[in-house]
Amino acid sequence: MKTAKTKITIFILLIVIAAIAGFIVYRHLTTQKIRNIIIISMDTTRADFISAYGKSPVEITPNIDALASEGVLCENAISPIPFTLPAHASMMTGTIPAYHGVLDNSYYKLSEENVTLAERLKEKGFVTAAFVSTFILKSNFGLDQGFDIYEDDFTDLRNTIGINERRAEETTAHAIEWLVEHKDEKNFIFVHYYDPHYAYDAPEPFGSKFKEALSDTPQILNYAAYAGEIAYTDHCIGKIIEKLKELDLYDSTLICVTSDHGESLREHKENTHGFFIYRPTAWVPLIFKIPGLKEPVKIENRVGIVDIVPTICSLLGIKIKEPIQGKDLTAYYKSDSNPYPDRHIFSQSQEPTKYKANSLLGITTDKYKYIQTTRPELYDLEKDPYQELDIIADEPHRARLMKEKLKEIIEETVLAGTKDARVELDAETLERLESLGYVGGAVEEGYEFDQTKEDPKDLITYHVASSSIGVLIIEKEYDQAKKTCQWMISERPDLYKGYHGMAKVLYANKEYNEAIGYYLKAIEVDPNQTQGYSDISKVYKEMDDLDNAIKYARKTLELNPKNIEGYFYLSTYYIEKNMDDMPQKLLTQVLLESPLSYKAAVGIVNKLIGKKEIKRAYQYCSYMLKLDQDSGYALNALAWFQSASEIKEIRNPDQALKYAIKACEITKNQNVDYLDTLAVAYAATGDFKKAIKTAEQAAKLADFRKKTALAEGIKDRIELFKAGKSYLDQSLKIEIKNQ
CATH class of the missing domain: 1.25.40 (Serine Threonine Protein Phosphatase 5, Tetratricopeptide repeat)
Known part of the structure; x- marks a missing residue:
């Protein structure tokens, strides 16, 4: 009898537990159908500068906060890499860089082997449009896959001098105009804002809005100016929300607000981003406003921007057949327990390899973060969220376990992932990237570690100096740029970047003979870097020495037969010397070598038009069409x-x-x-x-x-x-x- 009563009691208890669990799930389940989707990416935005995260002493982002108050706020979202192009590739594919193959802003293009969210939604009848705000995300680099419209046009195409970004209000105007025109169709819109990226120069009243409330500290630099850019971007996001409500589309629109990566603001001695993978550059906002969600949700667990694709697909009932590393975040509020208890989120930076150092590879759990490099690091995220106290000496066993997990992730993703993401870039593209504060040169792709190589932590000061050169040249601060290069040369005479940087400064200042000397020294230090030869060729052209210009353009192609710039320069030099047969042979090579090579081919045609050799230009275009109909x-x-x-x-x-x-x-x-x-x-x-x-x-x-x-x-x-x-x-x- 007692046994029977016990069984009945247990049975009733199970029913009660099931009912409670069912209520927990029901509280959050959506009831309204999703008609439209908008992903808003705020470039270079730290989560702690979004007021909804509760870390800012003042309100910075009222419009985003409003979305968070009725949606899903991921408290600990992680970017897999602190660079714009590869991070957005992860955002749009649900895969980590080690899988999709894009590891840097330069020398990479997202391969068509990858399947983007836009492609998945287009298959389901969505009209798709993207509006981006920086040269780094132009369609040349592969993110346009699946978009009916990819609005990346910043200048008149007939003007050869480009710009690198546009303000949020201009991008917003384009997005809203398109939204109005397609309001009767189910649509997917990707809106990208670049304003929070350095340099921080938000328009008024945002530029000076926080000068009194937020002041710099020894740990954080440009606090108020950076906050102003984010507030300005939030203001523009508010315009999109306002238009959605005006068109009666707000309630049926899924809105995701996120970022590609954060910003160091001098924490860990890094001024901006791209080098380290600590919290300031890895922690990003991730907020979903989901139609019909009954009450707001906060996810405390570590998640990533790779989770955006599987989450949106889950909400729409779209099955993903291809392997991805992202997870469906709806599982967190459909269950009262952690659906992914053994999750390890991957992050990386290959940037230190540009200085012959080891890369930085990390994995993060809800409690710990492990970074593999020359001197590995381990952090307790509950006690030390900003990763300032390395505890690897205290917990070597945990570090070994996490290192093994990291190795497992790399083996699974690198072997299965994309193999052909590398491309060649021309000098103008590289200069535009450097003007945004990025360091030129190609990263090393290997995931092996050589313990004899330097630790990235020992090179951060050199990196900060190197990344400033392109910006100083654009601002014509030649004296300061020279001083910086001189320091780099004295500090590390074994690295070519100091010499190459000095040569670029001298070239920009029209000190041509001196520039050639430094370019040659850079080549002496690193004979395998072809950009130096191409740059010398350009200097000799400015000096009207076509024979030497041709000599160094040829040397560029000897070292790298796929170098676009070498083909372009050599072809135009031959045109100037009226050597009729050579440019056509070179043009054939240009068009067959690289997916970005048409820029060089177009340059050749424009050169002929400029010389009023119209028939030859016409013949070249005819030849181009034969090669590619x-x-x-x-x-x-x-x-x-x-x-x-x-x-x-x-x-x-x-x-x-x-x-x-x-x-x-x-x-x-x-x-x-x-x-x-x-x-x-x-x-x-x-x-x-x-x-x-x-x-x-x-x-x-x-x-x-x-x-x-x-x-x-x-x-x-x-x-x-x-x-x-x-x-x-x-x-x-x-x-x-x-x-």
Whole structure:
């Protein structure tokens, strides 16, 4: 009898427990269908500068805080790598850098082998659009996969001088305009803001908003200015939220706010980011506003930005077949226990390998963080969240266990992951990256450790100096840049970066002979770095010494047959020397060597046009099209030649129209220049009605993308078309040489 009563009591208790568990799950389950998705990435944003995380002494982010108050706030989200491009690759694929293969902002492109969230959503009928704010995320680098629109146009494409970023309000305006146009469709929007990235110069009133409330300390630098950038970005996010509510889309829109990585602000002696993987650069905000969520949720466990893809896919019922490292975070609020009790989150930085040091590889659990390098480190995150007290000497056994787990993760991901993410970049691209404070040069990809190599901790001061050179050159602070390079050379004469940096400063200051001397010294210290040879070639060109310019361009290609810059320089030098046969042979190599090589090929064509050798430029474009029949550039260029030139042997309006239509089809009518060419081609065939309609479409898109000069030119052409006149490009009319 007693046994029977006991069984009944246990049975009732189990029912009560099940009911309580069911209530816990029900409290958080969503009831409203998700119609739209917006991911907002705030570049370089530390979680402790988002007020909702409770670490800031003042309110900085009221709009993000409001989202957190009704959504899911991940208290301990981790970035896998402190660089913009690879971190966003992880954000969009759900995989860590060791798997997707992108390890740095330079020399990498996300391979098409990877499957992005945009591709997954597009398959489910979503209209997809991305609006990015920095050169680092331009479509050239592979993040455009799956997006119908990838708005990365910062300047007039016909202006060869680019800029590196745009303000949040401009990006917001583009995103809102697109949202309004597609409000009746289910859509996925990715909005990226670059403003929190150095330099911190938010517009007023945000620039000076926190000067009194937040002051610098010995540990934290630029506190108020950095907070101002984040507040300004939050203000722009508020405009998107306001528009969603105005369009009655807010309740049905899933919004994710996050960041690619944080910012050191001088903690651990690092000024910005990219070198270390401690908390200041690894800890990022991660907030989900989920339609129909019954009450807010806080996830205390360690999670990562790699979890964004599987979480959104789970909420939409999309199954992921490919291997990913991210986890579905809905499991945290669908259960009253930890769904991933043995989770180890991976992070890395290969940046120290640019200085011949070991890399930094880390794994983090809810309680501990282990960093593998020359002198490994272990931190108790409960007692020491900012990772300032290394306890590896006290807990060597735990360190060994975590090292084994790290090895296991690396073996699983590196062997299964992408193999072809490396690409070649030209000098202009590298200079633009360096102007943002990044260190040039390629990282080492290996995950093996050589204990004889230096520890990154011993190189942080040198790294800070090295990363400042590009910024100082842009700001024309040549004296300070020289002093910094002199210190680098005296500190580490065995590293080429001090000599190479000095050469770049001297070149920028037009001290050409001195620059060549330092470039040669850099090559002497590291004979395998090809950029020095390419740079010397450029210096000799400025000195009108084409023979030596050709000599060093050839040397560049001997060392690296895939160097885009070498092909470009050599081809243009041959053009200047009127050596007709060589550029075409080089062009073949340019077009076959690299996915980013069209920039060099385009440079060759533009060089010929500048010399008024129109027929040769036309022949080059024809040759480019033979090599790649889907080349948008070649199709558009040929269409422009054939419709806007008066040269008898070139002009062919009917063929121009076919080329222009194909170019626009390939780019889904989203390239302003190609639409402009199509309008000119219609006019050349006498179809002025279609010319006007197409030109108006092009002008609208040019205005939308703030391409003022191009928009004005198109509007002038519209008036021509209305008068029944076709357009002739005067730059294609006069030929200096007898061709």
